[in-house]
Amino acid sequence: DADVTQTPRNRITKTGKRIMLECSQTKGHDRMYWYRQDPGLGLRLIYYSFDVKDINKGEISDGYSVSRQAQAKFSLSLESAIPNQTALYFCATSSTGGRYNEQFFGPGTRLTVL
């Protein structure tokens, strides 16, 4: 079984809809991250969380919100999706006890906003 899973893997939605992307991990890591990847721009950090009560904005948090429901779960919400949020979204985890900031990535969620 994969250590970091994301659901759904693909999603097509319409402008204005609320969307939630979910991430679960079985690695026992305390740190979790959400990134989006756009062609030519690499990976950009949206939000990150170092434990259940800790939420931090990343480079591009506008238009997104997150919830850390448990150590193993970190969800990303788009309250009102817009077409420029069409991207590949990755969840990642890391451990404070492991090699510093080596992150393990989920398989990605491809989101298309029409």
Place this chain on the structure above:
Amino acid sequence: EDKVVQSPLSLVVHEGDTVTLNCSYEVTNFRSLLWYKQEKKAPTFLFMLTSSGIEKKSGRLSSILDKKELFSILNITATQTGDSAIYLCAVVPNNDMRFGAGTRLTVKP
């Protein structure tokens, strides 16, 4: 503003060639630099570098960091078609991670 720049953005070589991928950075508080390989799915970890001048090696791949000139290189010798991927460089300035745009490497038979 923290910045990570990779070059070239795209590279096409033939099997057996040696390639050098570049990553330069400007960050306020450098902690480490990481290289990832991304094929069709999620990025997978290659190297983490924290000290200048110490080469990390894994098979045909090697990487080195220069903290004075603020760059790192990733070398791949005797390239194979399986090396075709996007190679991502990421810098850890504080508690987050900043990625470059990546270098798309294509290795032709």
